[in-house]
Amino acid sequence: MKKIIVFAISILYVFSLVGCGEPKNNEVKKTIEGNMKTYCEMEDGTWNCxxxxxxxxxEIKGRMPNAVCDSVFVYLSNIENISFEQAWKASxxxxxxxxxxDVDDAVLVEMNNE
Structure with missing residues (x-):
């Protein structure tokens, strides 16, 4: 019974890392469970999803038209700056x-209200 439990936990752990798709010569520093996608911070300072x-x-924060609270969008991006308007429309x-x-330019990994 213990072997089955250990095996099941091992399989779950492997599947939790699948979303990162880490490059072979770069180590994962941290895996983050975003509310949209799982992503990884890499040792070289890049991000992977x-x-x-x-x-x-x-992390792009602002208030959409007629909204009662602010929204925060977290994007992984190869674009240095994304405006709040671009962020909420692309969400x-x-x-x-x-x-x-385009998925090569940016991906939404988290979306929250404050």
Missing amino acids: NDIAYKYRL GLSSHMADYF
């Missing part, structure tokens, strides 16, 4: 495909 490396982790709230980021 679904086998794509990103240079930046951006899935825009009906225009042109407002969304």
